[in-house]
Amino acid sequence: MKRIGILLCSALLLSLGACEDDLDQAPISEASAANFYRNTEDFQIAVNGIYNALGSYPVRSLNLSExxxxxxxxxxxxxxxxWNPVNNFEKTLATNPLISDAWNANYVGILRSNTVLDKINETVVPDAATRDRFIGEAKFLRAFYYFDLVRLFGRVPLFNRVLTPAQxxxxxxxxxxxxxxxxxxxxxxxxxxLPTTYNAQNRGRVTASAAKGILALVHLTRSGPKLxxxxxxxxxxxxxKALTLLNDVISSGQYSWVNNYASIFSYTNENNPDIVFDVQAIGGSAGDVGVGSNxxxxxxxxxxxxxIGIPFPGGIPIDGPKTPSNxxxxxxxxxDVRDNFIILxxxxxxNGALVNRAQFVKFLDVSRAGVDRFNWPINYPVLRYTDVLLLKAEAILRGGAGGSQGEVDVIVNQVRARAGLQPIANVNLDMLLAERRRExxxxxxxxxxxxxxxxxxxVMNAWRATEDVARKINAVxxxxxxxxxxxxxxxxxxGLYDQNPGY
Known part of the structure; x- marks a missing residue:
């Protein structure tokens, strides 16, 4: 099932613990693990630690994007x-724990990446291919954490090496x-x-194609209108540029179409051909507590x-449900077969009383419940092959050279056919976004x-005008x-940092 070990040994935890404690005072600080990074095995553990910082990404994406x-x-x-002030576009979010947690978690990952990159050399990791792989993983993950930061906060402090707190x-x-x-x-x-593939023991690590896919998304994001x-x-x-990279991922032959939508998210079908990059989670038993997904x-x-008898406390309190919008x-x-799979x-x-309120159940399989709410053994897709295809359609519609309207229609209709829908023609950007939303x-x-x-x-202000019956959401x-x-x-x-306008 899960092939990446995301538990850090006690030595690495001790080496990084002090750094993370300082995150409330400075973005990153000096690593104190001078004697830890001695050989290939130590660096493998350290690289695993960079992946480990992805653990909060799924819930962060839910709360700060969805x-x-x-x-x-x-x-x-x-x-x-x-999450209520996030949904309501309140201006007091600077003190919201979800915001500070997003900042800190990303800088933990950046610190761990920088530590590996600062310390790795041919003496401690003699094999060139292994050393390159470690560097590639560390650089991919550092880039990923910075991409998350720039999409959330815009301008952020930039660190490409380990600094002391004073620095x-x-x-x-x-x-x-x-x-x-x-x-x-x-x-x-x-x-x-990065390698193009891994053996079964290392399945789930980032590949060169995953790096191309994320880089394509970076180019698409940078190209968007400056609002x-x-x-x-x-x-x-x-x-x-984005279209070239996406075509490379598609032509690599590493990923393929999965005909059944629900099977993409099955607990027993993880790392399937639709998954280009995901956050791996271990869970399901007492020995896995703390390394599963919540x-x-x-x-x-x-x-x-x-x-329904989930055997541990947890879930969203009914005074603040995260309800799928009408x-x-x-x-x-x-x-549309996706509807009932995603939303209950x-x-x-x-007591048997009907609660006429919807909720997301896309990642829920009660039969796979672990020992607590942090212990669900389900991976979280960050980039899917379906996404690569639809991003290709987007790049074409936005003017990427070498694509055609026919290709866009074929891609969108492939997605629709899997969902049980009839084909459409002359897909434009709004139609594409609508299909991405459902998918x-x-x-x-x-x-x-x-x-x-x-x-x-x-989109958000038009939605607010019709959806916000409670009249709590501010104009966007x-x-x-x-x-x-x-x-x-x-x-x-x-005076070190200025606040973003409007807050």
């Missing part, structure tokens, strides 16, 4: 859950263009160093969990799709395209 978008209506019923306190936020320069450089180097002066879209024209528990409601639900036609429209509570619901892509394509303000402005810098970071050293 909940932020028109896919979820979560204004809150009473009290305030952490880190002298590093201001870098322009978005400079952050992207490191991301692109890292991904290009990763492509040249925010320091946001993730720059208005550059790199659609042809994503399902962040989607289903607590009342539902009790009703607009999303109504976007599915009656014969209603349920019976423990990737609950996978954390929707907000980024809207920002990347420049549709975010029009260009300032809302990025989140605020966490207040904990602003307080470290007055």
């Amino acid at each position: 909940v932020r978008s028109d896919n979820v209506y979560a204004p809150g019923v009473s009290g305030v859950r952490e 880190a306190l002298e590093v201001p936020r870098s322009p978005v263009e400079e952050v992207y320069a490191l991301i692109i450089s890292d991904l290009e180097d990763a492509i040249s160093k 925010h002066p320091a946001g993730p879209t720059l208005g550059v024209n790199e659609y042809s 994503l399902p528990s962040e989607m289903y409601e607590e009342l539902y969990a009790r009703a 607009d999303l639900i109504n976007s599915y036609s009656a014969n 429209p209603s349920y019976r509570d423990p 990737f619901a609950a996978e954390g892509l929707r907000w980024h799709d809207l920002v990347r394509t420049g549709k975010v303000l029009d 402005t260009a300032n809302d395209i990025v989140y605020p810098i966490p207040q904990t970071q602003l307080d470290v050293k007055k």
Whole structure:
């Protein structure tokens, strides 16, 4: 099932623990593991530690992309859950724990990447192919963490090596263009160093094709209309670059079409041909506590969990459900097979009373429940082959050289056919986005799709006008395209970071 060991040995945990504790004071700090990085085995553990920092990414994507978008209506019923202000576009998010957690988790991953890259050399890892692979993995993951940061916060402090706390306190936020320069450089180097495939023991590690796919997404994002002066879209024209990379992934022969939609997400069919890159999770037994996924528990409601006999506490309190929006639900036609797999429209509570409220169940298999809510043994797809195909269609529609309208229609109709839908013709960007919305619901892509394509303000404000019956969601402005810098970071050293406009 899972092939990447994501448990760190105690030596590595001790070496990194002090660094992570300092994240409330400075983005990264000095590593204290001078005697740890001595041989290939030590570096394998260290690289595994970089992957380990992905553990919070699935729930972060749910709360900061899915909940932020028109896919979820979560204004809150009473009290305030952490995700309710995100959904409501409130201006006080600088003190929200979801925001600071996103900042800290990404910089933990960057610190671990930098530590590996700083310390690796031919003496400690003599085999050139192994050394290149470690460097490629570290650079891919550093780029991935920075890409997450730039999409969430815009300008961020840039670190390409390990710094002391005092040094880190002298590093201001870098322009978005400079952050992207490191991301692109890292991904290009990763492509040249990563293998195309792995043996069964190492399945789940990042490949050269995965690096190409993420780099293509970077080019597409950079090319989007510039709606925010320091946001993730720059208005550059790199659609042809993206299209070339996506075609490389498609022609690699490493991935293929999966005919059954539900099987892509099956607990017993992980690492299937649709998965280009995912967050691996181990779970399901007492020995795996802490290394599984808590994503399902962040989607289903607590009342539902009790009703169906999930054997541990958890789930979303009914005063702040993350409800699939009516607009999303109504976007599915009656014969779309994805609808009922992704969304449960209603349920019976423990007393048998009908709860007429929908919830996401895409990643839920009750028969596979572990020992607690952090122990679901389900991987989280970050980049799927289906996504690669649809991103290719997007690149063509946006002007990427070498594609055609016919190719766009073929791609979209392949997705629709799997869903049980009739073909359509002359697919445009709005039609493509609508299909992406239905295909990737609950996978954390929707907000980024809207920002990347420049549709975010029009779509979100039109949705707010019809969906927000509670009248709690604020008008969405260009300032809302990025989140605020966490207040904990602003307080470290007055004047080091400026706050994003509007917060």
